[in-house]
Amino acid sequence: MTGWWAALKKEVSGDEEGGDRVPRRAWSPEVFDDIEWRRFEALCEALFAQAGVRTESQSHGADGGIDIWLYSAHSPKPMIVQCKHWRRKPVGVQQMREFFGVLKANDLQYGTFATSSTFTVDALDFAKANGINAQDRSGLLRLIGTRTAEQQATLLSVAYEGEYWRPTCANCGVKMVERQPKEGGTPFWGCVNYGRTRCRFRLFTL
Template identity: 30%
Template sequence: MRRYYSDNKQNYRSKRGWCMVEGNSESDVVFPPALLGQRWTAAAWRAVAVFVIGYVLPLLVLRASNFGYGVRWVAILLTYMLVSLAIFRFLESRSAARMAVLDMSPANTEMPRAAAALDQVVDTGRETVHSASKPGDWSLELLNQLDWKRMTDLCLAYFSDRFQCKAGALAEDGSVEILLFKDSTERPAGLVHCRAWGEREITLETLENLSLKMAQGLIARGFCMGYGSFTPEAKEFAKAHAISLIDDAMFLSMLKRLPDERKSQLLALVVEGDYTVPTCPECGLKMIVRQHEQARYWGCRAYPRCKAVLAMRQRYVPASASALAR
C-alpha cells in the first residue's frame, strides 16, 4: 500500500517532484527494491541470470564436483525466490490496476468544488492571496504555478464538458489519474494521466504504465498531460499506443480556444484563494514550508497528526512563453 508518511524512517526524495516519508516494510528488507528492481520483469530477468550463471555454467564446467553441486543448489534456491517475487509483483500490479478501474465508477462522479471551500479550513495565520495580484488571463506561468489539486480540478472541469469524470488520489510520482466515462457506461472511454506535481519531464516508463492500465481496463484512448516535456522515447511510444500527449503549451492553447464565458469560469475556479501552495494529499489542508537538515520541503500544517510531505517543485517558466501562449 502506497503511503506518504510513516512513523519510522524518513526518506525525502527531493530530486523528484514528490516526496514520500516511509518506513522499511518487511518485503523491502527481504527483497531490497534497489537491488531487485521495482517491476516484476526485473525480478524475472534476474531469475534467468541466476539460473544460467549459477546452475547451467557450473553444470558444464564443474560437472560432478562437490563444489559445483553446492553452487547449483544455491542457484536453484535463489532462482525459486526470484521467480516467486516476480509472480507476486506481477499479480500485485494487475490487482492494483483492476482496483483503480473498479473503484473509479461514474456513480459518485462530482464536479470539482470551488477552491474557497478548501481554503476556509486553513489556519487564519496563513498569508492570503489578494485579488489584485491574481492573474486575469491564462498563461504558461499560471499553469506552472498551480497547486497539484488545482491542476487536477482544472483537468476535471475541462474534460467534464464532454465526459463524466472520476479522479484518483495523488500518486507517488506526483500524478493523478482521471477516468472518463461516456453516456453513463460502466467501461471508461478514456484514461487521463495528469502530471500535477513532480518531475517535469515525462519518460517512457510513465507511458508504459499508462498503456498497461488502458489494456487491463479495456480503455481505448489515453491522455498524458504535464506541465513540462516528454522524452523522445515517450513520444514514439505514444504514437503507437493511442495516447495523446498534452504539454503545458498545448493545454494553454486548448484553454484559450474555449468560449470566453467558459474560460472565465475555469480561471475563477483555479485562482480562488491560495492557488500556488500545495494541498496536503492526506487531509486536504494547505501545506507549509519546513526544513530538514539542508533540504526544504512542504509539510502538512496538521503535523504531528498528519505527517504527509511533498518535495519542493522547481520553478519553470519557458523562455518562449510569449510565443507559445497565443
Template identity: 30%
Template sequence: MARRRKQTPFEDLIDLAALLPWWVTLPLALIAYLWLHSVATSPMPTLANPAEFNSQLPGMMLRGLAAPAQYLLPAALVIGAIASVFGRIRRKKLFNSVATNENTLESISWHEFELLVGEAFRRKGFTVQETGQGGADGGIDLVLLKDGEKYLVQCKQWRRQLVQVNVVRELFGVMAAEGAKGGFVVVSGRFTEDAKAFAQGKNLQLIEGAELNDMIRQSRATAARRNSQPTTIKTPYQATSVSSDPLVQPRRAAQPSCPTCQAPMVQRVAKRGRDVGNQFWGCSQFPKCRTTRNEMPT
C-alpha cells in the same frame, strides 16, 4: 508531501456526495431522511414470550441504527451537494483565470492543476470523476466517461523536469488492467522524445502545457461566441415593419412576405415539371400555405 489525515466514514460520505451533481444529491437526502425516519419511528413489537426475542432482534437493531442515521446521512448528502456547487464555481473561476492569463499552469497548485484539467475535459463533453488517488507524485487523477467508454487521465505539474517515458508506460499498463478505451497524460511542461515515441500508435494522447493552454482558450472562446449569439424568435404571420431607411429596403425585397398569410417566403428549387431545377419563392408555412412566386429570387 505531508501524509494525508485519515478521514472518518462521515467525511468519506461527504466526499462521495460531492462527486455527484447537486440536483441528484438533494433528492437522495430527502429520500434517505423519509425512509430512515419511518424506520426509526416504527412501533416496537410487543413480545408475547422471551422466545420471540431472537426473531425480533434484527428489526430492533435496524431501528437503533436508523435513529442517528436519519439525521447523519441526509446531513452528509446536503453538505456534499453544497460542496459540489462551490467546487463547480471554483473550477469555472480557475478555468477563466488561466484562459485570461491571470494565472499560469506553473503558478497554481498541483490540486488546482488537476481541477483545471478536469474542467477542460468536462467542457469537451466528458463526464469527469475526480478520483483523488494521485496527489503530487502519481496515480490516476481523473476518470472520463463518454458514450459508455472509460478513459484514464494522469496529470503532472512538473515545472522544470521533462516527463519521462516511464510515466506514459505506467498509464498504458493501468489502461489495460482497467479495460479503458484510451488515456491522456496531461503535463504543465513537456515530454521527452522517448515518451512521445512510446505513445505513437496507441490510444494514448500526450498533452503538453502549450497544448493545454490552447485547449482552454479555444473552449472559452467557443463558449463566448455561443453566449453572444442573439436568440431569434420566429413569429409567423407577423407583418414585417417597413423602414424608411432606403438601405433597408433591398433586404425586405430580397425576402418577400407571402401575399396570402404574410409569413416570410423562402427560396426553393422545383423538383418536377417543366420548371425543374429553377428557383422560386415558396411560403415558409408550406404545406399549410401553398402560395408561390415564380420570379427568380435575387
C-alpha cells in the same frame, strides 16, 4: 529568507517582494507555474467537462494511477486521465509506460496524459504508438484557446481558486506548510498532519 528558496517561493506564488499574490487575468504558460498540483487536476477536469463528458475524480488518497475518469454517452467504456504537475522536468517514457500499464490493468484502450510541463521525444513516440493522448502545457493552452471567452474565464477561476499556490497533501487532502529540516538542508512542503497522524508526505518542486 534568502537564496533559491526565496526565489522558488516567488516563482510559485507570483509574488514580487513585499507584494500580494495576484491571479493572472488571462491564460498564459505562467498560469501553470502559479498553481499547485491539485488546482492543475481540477483545471484539467473542468476543461474536459466542458467538452460534454461526465467526470469523476478524488481530492486525495490512492488513485491507482488515475486522476480523472471521463464518461461519454457515445462510448461504452470510460477514458482515464493522468495529470502530472511539473514545472520544469519533462515527463519521460517511464511515466508513460506506467500509465500504459494502468490502461491495460483496467482493460482500456485509450487514455490522456496531461502535464503542465513537456514530454521527452521517447515519451511522445511511446504515447503515439499506444493510443495515449499526450497533452503538454502548449497543447492544453491550445485546447483552452478553443473555448469561449466565458469558458476560459471559468477555467481561470478554477485554476486560481483558494490558496492556489500552496501544495495539497496527496494523502490527507489538506494544504501543506513550509518546513526546514532540523539538521539543515533543502526546505520542503510538509503535511500539517505530521504531528497527528505522522503523515510523512513531502513535496519538492520538479
